Every structure is written in structure tokens, then in C-alpha cells.
Amino acid sequence: MRIAVAKEVEVGERRVALVPDTVGRLVKQGLEVWVEAGAGEQAFFSDDAYKAAGATIVSDTGALWREADVLLKVNPPKEHEIHQLKEGGVLIGFLNPLGNPNLIQRLAERRVTAFSMELIPRTSRAQSMDALSSQAGVAGYKAVLIAAAAVPKFFPMLTTAAGTIAPAKVFIMGAGVAGLQAIATARRLGAIVEAFDIRPAVKEEVQSLGAKFIEVQLNEETVAAGGYAKEVSEASKQRTQEVLTEHVKQADVVITTAQVPGRKAPILVTEEMVAQMKPGAVIVDLAAEQGGNCACTEPGKDVQRNGVTIIGPINLPASMPVHASQMYAKNVLTLVQYLIKESALQLNFEDDIISSTCVSNNGEILNQRVRDGLTQVKINA
Template sequence: MKRVLALRESHPKETRAALSPESAKKLAGLGLSVTVEQGLGDRAGYSDEDYRQAGAAVAERSKALPEAEIILRVRKPEDSEIETLPTGVLHLSFLDPFNESALIQKLAAKKVNAVSVEMIPRSTIAQKMDALSSQANLAGYAAVVLASDRMQKILPMMMTPAGTISPSRFFIIGVGVAGLQAIATAKRLGARVEAFDTRPVVEEQVRSLGAKFVKVDLGDTGQTDQGYAKELTPEQMEKQRLEMAKACARADVVITTAKLFGRKAPVILNEAVLEQMKPGSIVVDLAVESGGNVAGSKVGEDVITANGVKIIGPENLEGYYPKDATQMLGANFANFIEHFWDAEQQAFVYRTEDEILSGSLITRDGEIVHEKFKA
């Protein structure tokens, strides 16, 4: 019987857990022995007793870790933790492999079989285990709610005996998973919404949500085979900024969601664009933790520009609603294990011909096996 251990997060800003009681029950139903570290779900609203009722054992890390064969966690392990991991263990978490070459080498040296969940390909069959998308959905929702809580006016149009209040204007930059959720949430709350993306193919999705698509002729753009926007040339970036400045100037809230997978986020709103915005308007930078889309944005801080624009740089926005985030993330992990689980052998089978595993397995048996990181 394979032993699964879900570890509690040590990062002070991390509220999510890698396993919910519901997902623990699912794994136990497959025949796995499930253990969670004491206090695993405390920040997400799940008690140790909730996990016990779901069929999981609750234990101290030091006692459970040596026997673990599959480890689940949200964030990458600290350097000091790697030596404590059992040799040959299957380790699932976000790893940020493009920026963590030293970490990958240490995991390989320890003979940890490490899966980076953000590398799971965006395919139809992999949707149910796509942790990057499930968490981006929550980030897009949270960005709108966060902005509405800081605004000086309400979102919907309201007709009152004292007069008519016009709806707030939102401008969403980047129409990926987070951007689409931000558009949908702002529209549901009654705002007037505009959106922009370098990929013209998303215009139909924007319109289907009732928002206006801001067109900018950038020439050849397109998207990668993983569905991400391609990096723009300096000339394209400048043309984009000039057109977006107009939309930003009429917006009450701007939400930037543009990330380049594995690379520093591009600066989309520079000082010149911010200077044209209305005093009291708000910018929420969803990419602040990967470098930031907005000039002057800071992780975990609110920055007020000279002309009174508030730039919000939320830290761990995906974890603003930790109970739902944990439920979704736990389901992603459980679905991944189930996909490679052999009921007869009661074992996780490394089907390396499967694009899901070949796309996300970084290290195995003491070697770096992913093609992108071998060098």
C-alpha cells in the first residue's frame, strides 16, 4: 500500500494546503494510505478531525516523513528540507523549474522523483489536474473583489431618487484564465468592462462575456503551443502601451494578468501610462510576484503614485480564498495520482510515454529527465 503524505506549508503567506478532506477520501478509496501533517488545513478552514473523518491519519512531520512514498505540497521545498526527503519519493508541488536550476539539481542528487505541477500540459485530458489554471481562476475573481473593496465608488449602475450613478469601468489586460474570470466577475457585479490581449483569437471569448475587446494591430503575435501569449518585440510593446493608455485613462480599475511562463513578467504599464490615469483609480498587478506588469508595483504593498493612482501588488492572491483554493488544488493532485494509478498493482506507474508525465516530471532516479532542463 502506497503511503501518501501531505505536508503543511511553512511560508508565512501561504494559506492553501495540498490536500482537502474530500481529496484525501478519494485517494484512500484508491487504496492509498493517506497521512496529513498536523495542522495541514488550519489556514484553509479544515481541522485535523476533518481529515481523520475522511480516512486520513494525522501525524507529526518527523514521524511520517521517513515512510512517505508520495509527498504532496503547494510550494517548492526549502533547501534545508531536501535532505530530509526519502530517497525515491514521488514529490508533487509547484517548483518554478525555469528559475530554480539549483533546486532541481539538489532534488536529482537526492533521487527525488519531482513533478512540477505548473508544467502539466494544457490539454483536454489534463484539465482536471491543471493546478495552474484552477488557481488562476481564483486569482482573477479575487482581483476584482479586492479592487471593489478599495474603490471610491460602486460597480453597478444605480438609479436612485438622488440621481443615476454610472457604472464603474474596468480594463482587464491579458485574457488568460485569470483574465477571463476577472472579466466575468466584474460583469456580474455590474461594471462596464474592456479587455485586451495580444492574441486576437480571444476576442470572441471576451465578447461572449459581455465585455468590449480593445483592438490593437500588433502584426504577427499568436500564442505558444501551451496557450500562452508569445513575447512581443520592443516595437510591438510600445504600440501596445500607446493604445492601452487610452483605455487606462478612462478606467476606474485596471487589472494586469500578463505573465510569461518561466520568465520575468513584462512591464506593460509604465510611468507615462500611469500619469494619464484618473486620481483615485486602482491598478491590480497580478504578475507582481514574477516581476510585475506595472512600474513601481511592490509585492504585498499598496503604492500611491504622484497623481493619486493606487497600485496594488497582492501576494499569494490565489490563496485569498484558501478553502476553495485547497479544494481545487487537492482535486488536481488527486486526479493526477489517479491518472497514473494501477489498481491491480496498487502502484503509481511512471508511464513516461504519457504527455502529462513527460511534460511535468523533472527529475527521476537521480537524473534530470525533462528535456527542457537537462542542460
């Protein structure tokens, strides 16, 4: 069986789906691994390193796509790439199935068996495959570094001959993987950290990292399947904003991380809240690509409002391609090893990992939420 690693073509994408170490593990299992020439260059993994691990370097992009039994990517394929996919082959990567159901339909028409890394279930058994979490951790870490560079203050308390400098106040909204990593990083830099999440169960995790947990009593379920935050009612959103306004007002840095899969990101920081923030304060909005948690966010831009800087970064994991690629590659490797036994793809749809992650097979779309998304697209059209 031939495993192929495609070079990413998305603007700004520097990650690669496999690194030389993971290639070597697949080769030792008797699998043939092709790597597109230059696929790892942006992540500082050379073609020579892949060769040394046992991979075949392929310069002909078309041949790589046509002849791969299993094609590995980071980003969803472009339209011209879908046409090159081997009919009946396997595709693994971030496919954004809930945000772009039309792509999954195109893959089904091509009879491609597609696995979406976003849909790996958040269970202990699938933890080593959870690419969404591994990449969110990278984003949370980098968000704090961006904020520390942008805010016109020190993060830690400093005692100097010129007097004592008070530590920065950081407020992190959303305590999933990205939020927890942001808390840990901000604490390491010496800031005073507060955090909020609509899921009360994360309180102990927040406190274990040295942050104060801000509680908001909501009279509805706030946790969706898989442990993700659930979109709440307008009344709950209003109640949340009322409680959080004062904490945002006092913060030097606000980092927002709240996202709902397949939906526009919820607004946590309104324009009115921004207007009350201190001049020089910084907001880093990790939900910028989904519309933003801050009403003032513009994806990919730094915006100034009343002396407050709102930063809307896009694809932060790609800005740290070495470790982001290593982590993603391990996630992908574990999934591939789970799916391939004795050099053959073995699909047991009674298995929750396979049934959750496989979005198309044998010409059919398997995920009900993707099918519902397609129906909605047709209605809107």
C-alpha cells in the same frame, strides 16, 4: 503505497494539498494517507475531518517526509525539507522549475521523482489536473473584489433620488484564466468592462462574457506552446502600449494578469500611463510576484502615484484557502490517480502528461528548459 500531505511553511500560505474529501477517495482505492498535524487548519479543515476520511494524522514532521512514498505539497520545498525527502520518493506540487532550476537539480541529486503542477499541459485530457488554471481563476476573482473595495466609486450604475451614478470602467489586461474570471466578476458587479490580450483567439471568449475586446494588430506570433501568451518583440510592446494608453487613461480600475512562465512579467502599464490616469483610479497587478505588469508595482505593497493606487498582491489564492484548496486538491487527486495503478507508480514517458510534468527522475533532470535554466545560472554566476 503511502501518500503524505505536508503542512505548508511558506509565510502567508493557507492552502493544503489535499482536503478530507480527496483523502477519502484515495483511501477507498487502498492507499495509505498520512496528513501532517494541523496541515489543513488554515484552510478550515480539521485533523478530525481528515481522520474521519481515513487518514492517519502524523505529528512527527521528519517521519512524514522520510517515510512518504509520495509527498504532496502546494509550494516548493525549502532546503531543510529537501534533506528530509525519502531518497527515490515522489514529490508533487508547484515547484517553479523555470524560475528556480537549482531546486530541481537538488531534487535530482536526491533521486526524487518530481512532478511540477505548473507544467500540466493545457489539453482537454489534462484539464482536470490543471492547477495553474484553477488557482488563476481564484486570483482573478479576488483581484476584482480588491479593486472594488479600493476604488472610491460604485461598480454598478445606480439610479437614486440623488441622481444617476454612472458605472465604473474596468480595463483587464490579459485574458487568460485569471483575466476571464476577472471579466466575469467585474460584469457581475455591474461595471463596464474592456479587455486586451495579445492572443487574438481569445476575442470570442471575452465578448461572450460581456466585455469589449480591444484589438492590437501585431505582425508576429503571440501564442506559445500550451496556449500561453508569448513574449513579443520590443516593437510589438511599443505598439501595444500606444494603443492601450487611452484605455488605461479612461479606466477607473485596471487589472493586469500577463505572465510568461519562467520570465520577468512584461511591462504593460508604464509610469507615463499611470501619470495620465484619473485620481482615485486603482491598478491591481496580478503579476507582482514576477516583477509586475505595471512599472510602479511593488510586490506585496499598495503604492500611491499621482492619486492612483497600485496594488501588488502576492499569492491571492491563499487568501481564499477553502475553495482554492478544494480545487487544487482535485487537480492533485486526478494526477495521483493517473500516476498510480494497482498501488504502484507507473511512469510512461511516452505519455504527454507525464513527460511534460515530470521534471526529475532517477537522478536526472528531464525538462530541457530547466537544464537550459541551470546553464544560464552558471553563466551568470
